Ligand SMILES: Nc1ncnc2c1ncn2[C@@H]1O[C@H](COP(=O)(O)OP(=O)(O)OP(=O)(O)O)[C@@H](O)[C@H]1O
């Protein structure tokens with residue numbers, strides 16, 4: 001075979017091989033830690049945390065430590081003093097693949113590192129244009145596509161945090177109203193570790209009429225990036241499952257954008273969810289999200305029931 005064809009920048013581990021990496025880095029969890037994680041997601045088993053998430057947390061710890069050392073040496077060389085610079089982890093992947101759940105688990109594990117770092121979570125949902133603007137531009141059915149985000153604003157926030165600005169405020173998106181919440185902000189204060197989660201975090205700069213509009217991409221601010229992956233039939237199943245749960249919960253909220261779907265039958269819910277998936281999220285996955293996968297430092301591949309069965313790590 002042509003060597004170029006067989007080349008991959010990743011080293012691949014199956015579940016057992018990855019779990020075995022733990023033996024060199026013993027890690028324990030207290031009952032309190034387990035309960036805290038269970039509160040985030042009752043279906044996440046302790047075995048999954050121990051086999052997959054703890055080795056990953058350890059790997060990230062090593063990266064964060066050496067990145068901080070490098071910063072310190074660079075400051076010494078340049079004779080500069082920069083405020084605290086967060087180590088930034090990006091998490092990408094399809095709608096409904098489980099990015100936000102994964103990010104929350106990771107946040108809990110990272111805050112247990114020996115130095116108890118302050119971890120903040122930032123989701124790119126807050127940088128979607130408000131529905132009013134999406135409607136004006138006629139792109140309401142393109143929510144989640146690159147043109148639906150104010151990326152310049154996100155880049156500004158990330159550059160502030162990376163240049164040592166202690167505190168920033170970011171807009172908040174509500175999955176209940178399906179819109180940006182007016183007059184509400186999330187304050188991000190001097191994190192040691194920042195997790196940035198969103199379908200678009202590995203996308204390259206926008207190109208318009210052959211000209212590059214934004215020179216930087218979001219991932220330029222990342223110290224480590226992870227793509228959460230799965231077969232699209234599984235992701236679709238998780239999307240439908242979530243929709244069925246929402247029709248009995250959040251959709252019943254009086255401010256819900258999807259109020260009209262509250263309490264519909266499971267069969268109707270399946271049809272509605274399939275319509276949205278096929279028309280919007282699946283197209284976005286193939287056109288804009290999957291093509292960014294190979295930019296990640298690590299790819300976590302989930303099989304049935306969200307269990308991770310392959311981990312691909314960049315070797316170069
Ligand atoms: N590790 C897991 N084990 C079991 N269920 C999970 C796991 N991760 C996610 N889920 C479930 O899968 C669905 C999608 O997860 P989540 O909302 O985290 O996805 P997401 O990628 O953040 O989606 P979006 O991009 O729409 O915000 C949810 O119903 C969630 O409870």
Ligand SMILES: CC(C)(CO)[C@@H](O)C(=O)NCCC(=O)O
Nearest residue numbers: 095125143144145199276280281
């Ligand atoms: C907000 C996003 C884009 C990403 O989290 C997604 O959850 C979404 O709302 N997509 C648009 C289509 C839909 O309602 O599923």
